[in-house]
Amino acid sequence: MINVTSPLLPPLNEYITELEEIWNSKWITNMGSAHKRLEQGLTNYLGVKNLELFVNGHLALELALQAFDLKGEVITTPFTFVSTSHAIKRNGLTPVFCDIKTDDYTIDVDKIESLITDKTTAIVPVHVYGHICETEKIEKIAKKHNLKVIYDAAHAFGVSVNGQGVGNLGDASMFSFHATKVFNCIEGGAVTFNNHINDIKTKLYNLKNFGIQSPEIVEAIGCNAKMNEFQAAMGICNLKIIDESIQKRKQIYTHYYERLSNIDGIKINSYSNENIKYNYAYLPILIDENKYGINRDKLANILLENDIYARKYFYPLISNIECYNCKQTFENAEYVSKNILTLPIYPDLTLKQVDLICDIIKQQKN
Numbered sequence: 001m002i003n004v005t006s007p008l009l010p011p012l013n014e015y016i017t018e019l020e021e022i023w024n025s026k027w028i029t030n031m032g033s034a035h036k037r038l039e040q041g042l043t044n045y046l047g048v049k050n051l052e053l054f055v056n057g058h059l060a061l062e063l064a065l066q067a068f069d070l071k072g073e074v075i076t077t078p079f080t081f082v083s084t085s086h087a088i089k090r091n092g093l094t095p096v097f098c099d100i101k102t103d104d105y106t107i108d109v110d111k112i113e114s115l116i117t118d119k120t121t122a123i124v125p126v127h128v129y130g131h132i133c134e135t136e137k138i139e140k141i142a143k144k145h146n147l148k149v150i151y152d153a154a155h156a157f158g159v160s161v162n163g164q165g166v167g168n169l170g171d172a173s174m175f176s177f178h179a180t181k182v183f184n185c186i187e188g189g190a191v192t193f194n195n196h197i198n199d200i201k202t203k204l205y206n207l208k209n210f211g212i213q214s215p216e217i218v219e220a221i222g223c224n225a226k227m228n229e230f231q232a233a234m235g236i237c238n239l240k241i242i243d244e245s246i247q248k249r250k251q252i253y254t255h256y257y258e259r260l261s262n263i264d265g266i267k268i269n270s271y272s273n274e275n276i277k278y279n280y281a282y283l284p285i286l287i288d289e290n291k292y293g294i295n296r297d298k299l300a301n302i303l304l305e306n307d308i309y310a311r312k313y314f315y316p317l318i319s320n321i322e323c324y325n326c327k328q329t330f331e332n333a334e335y336v337s338k339n340i341l342t343l344p345i346y347p348d349l350t351l352k353q354v355d356l357i358c359d360i361i362k363q364q365k366n
């Protein structure tokens with residue numbers, strides 16, 4: 001079975017060395033030594049000024065939205081993992097969906113302004129598949145209308161634009177360190193944010209730690225979203241191999257690109273902007289049934305019959321999920337959601353396995 005992804009795992013002995021340190025210290029959670037070292041390591045690696053660690057990416061996003069005291073409506077994309085809009089909803093905010101572009105599947109900036117009302121307080125764009133949104137345009141609109149911009153950067157670990165880590169963009173960004181992501185802490189997440197927002201660090205810390213600042217001082221009504229030492233230890237070990245692992249992903253992506261880009265009816269995403277350092281997180285292909293001959297669902301089934309698990313990621317579209325009770329339709333997002341398939345990509349995938357997958361895809365072309 002070739003799965004769509006496989007977690008990045010460090011050499012076991014290195015994790016064991018970290019565990020021995022945890023055992024010796026008898027400090028297993030609550031911002032211990034591993035937590036501090038990971039926070040420092042990630043701040044450096046992502047090239048950001050401020051970073052707060054969380055138990056997972058979802059709570060990082062949910063609490064980041066809360067930290068900015070948002071009210072009313074938040075403009076976001078329906079083409080993302082449900083966590084993005086759940087985080088908005090669970091803050092008592094109303095997600096207002098905006099259609100996406102068909103080239104890189106990020107939010108269509110030209111459609112944002114018409115959705116702004118006097119209730120709008122923020123934009124939550126997603127760097128989907130590690131493709132960076134049109135951030136300059138987004139931030140210009142946000143400035144004009146006095147809106148916060150909080151990026152869901154769950155897919156964008158290690159991505160930089162013109163040498164700048166994407167965690168510096170907007171008012172804040174959320175990264176996910178879930179097992180399925182480019183970099184993992186088993187589960188985990190972080191919020192990165194700019195220096196000039198000086199009370200955000202305190203607010204985020206309070207929100208993840210019951211508002212407890214010191215033994216007798218409870219400053220705010222926070223919850224518990226702390227990253228523990230075992231997660232942090234995993235992150236410390238994985239950070240040592242992350243560059244090598246992204247390099248392997250790049251080779252795999254390049255091989256896929258060479259094999260698939262000339263098949264009529266298959267559009268492979270292009271990580272080709274020279275100013276961007278990509279992380280090759282996902283391998284989405286968009287299938288045009290009229291040209292290719294069969295549709296996405298059929299191809300997914302054929303791959304599955306061959307023990308290859310490709311994912312319909314993201315399907316269904318969030319605006320079509322019943323609990324959102326959204327009556328609108330989004331032409332591009334609907335089309336992409338129905339025709340996209342993400343193929344297996346992870347550092348240990350061999351080029352031979354890539355060939356096998358590409359051969360099957362090629363054989364179906366009529």
Ligand SMILES: *Cc1c(COP(=O)(O)O)cnc(C)c1O
Nearest residue numbers: 056057058081083154176177178
């Ligand atoms: C993974 C993911 C999240 C949530 O992160 P977790 O660490 O799994 O809680 C949020 N948004 C997007 C786009 C994701 O892919």
